[in-house]
Amino acid sequence: MRVLIERNLPLPGTRTFFQWLDNSTLACELTGKNRPTLWLDIEKRGAVASAKAWEKAWAGREPTASRLTSDQPAAEFETIELCSLNVETGQYEIFSRDSDLPARMESFRDRPEREFPPRCVGFGKIVPPESVLVASHPETDQSIYLVRSDDATRVIRLTAGEASTVFETDTHMGEVIPSRTQVLPFKTSAGQDAKLRCILPPDYKEGERRPAVLWVYPGFTVGDDLAHRQHLINEPGCFNLHLLAAHGFVVIIPSMPVEDERRGGRELADCLMDSALPACEAAIDAGYVDRKHVHVAGHSLGGWAALMLLTKTPFFRSGIAMAGTSNLLSLTDDVRFRYDSIPDDSRQAGTAENYYLTEPPWRTPDRYIRNSPLFSVENISAPVLMLHGDQDYVEIGQSEQMFAALRLLGRKAELVRYWGEAHVFESPANIEDAWRRILSWLDQSSPALSL
Secondary structure (H helix, E strand, C coil), rough: CCCCCCCCCCCCCCCCCECCCCCCCCEEEEHHHHHCCCHHHHHHHHHHHHHHHHHHHHHCCCCCCCCCCCCCCCCCCCCCEEEEEEECCEEEEECCCCCCCCHHHHHHHHCCCCCCCCCCCCCCCCCCCEEEEEEEEHHHHHEEEEECCCCCEEEEEECCCCCCEEEEECCCHHHHCCCCCCEEEEEECCCCCEEEECCCCCCCCCCCCCCEEEECCCCCCCCCCCCHHCCCCCCCCCCCCCCHHHCCCEEEEEECEEEEEHHHCCCHHHHHHHHHHHHHHHHHHHCCCCEEEEEEECCCHHHHHHHHHHCCCCCCCCCCEEEECCCCCCCCCEHHHHHCCEECCCHHHHHHHCCCCCCCCCCCCHHHHHHHHHHHHHHCCCCEEEECCCCCCCCCCCHHHHHHHHHHHHCCCEEEEEEECCCCCCHHHHHHHHHHHHHHHHHCCCCCCCC
């Protein structure tokens, strides 16, 4: 390994990290004054700071006060500097984003954002339909694709219409028994044409009615030719829905159209039933699903949706909410940036973006209450499993409040806290543990079935 420059990348998300200016010169972004990349250390910083503070408190010789004031500046994200770097000589030049830039550096600074999540190329291409374009060089008619096919992960070079494999890994995926997927049309109760994707168990036989899990996320759209990564066997993250299918469950993933209330639509909570039950009915009518054994599950906004659906219908056998919210009135309470002494002013903006609640709770408390599962908790009759990381920016108190309410009502509920985990679990041991608990929970909630 040869270090080209000892500076930190800001990891800009939906923009490409690098751009070739010529055959030897690379353009990239760097954090100003070489600050740590905020989004890279944010997941662990709170936990490390907490552990150190606890040790000081227990020693009793240093105060551990963490002070916030109303006039304190909010969290400051990285200031960005631009760099042109010659990878052959190691020479580089640093530019301010706002300075007069050479034309080719201006082109890099103003490069367009990529669509996120990246879209697959779809059918009718030389490369597999699940391929994602990661780089291209129009002058030489070359393109590089990342392909997470169900038999391996590959880097493919496309040159003048011919594809060749540059790199291949995860070939053990080819030994996994694939699940069959079906795309079914259905009509929402609001009259919209929509689609759902069913992942069938590998041993599914025609005519069988299996238990099912409805995986929900408001705003999600199912297409014919673009495979969402969670619908692939070769899913690199922790939400591989084929694990549910391998355990004997049909997975129903519906399109869930929503209406933006800021543009005259209905409240988000009122849109959920439009697609949830009609999608289940479509899978039942297709002969795949046992009506009496349908569970609902989701993560993040999907975790909120799972809880919300449980308050609106007794249809579901059980519910699983991961990193979900339950009380939108308190969602804007925590302004401390990840247990740090820095205020975070993005809470209200996040509530407006995700739930379309543009006014603060003291102005429209009734809207927050209507969109909070906690305030309809008495309507929940099904068992509920909640999983939450203690470092999640969706504070774990959201799940704790729902668990406390269900426990007070005498309902069956379970809350699993994962120490040191943030919004999406990263520890392999915790990912495996979470899936074991989910599958065990589903088995217990469908006692008549032998899976």
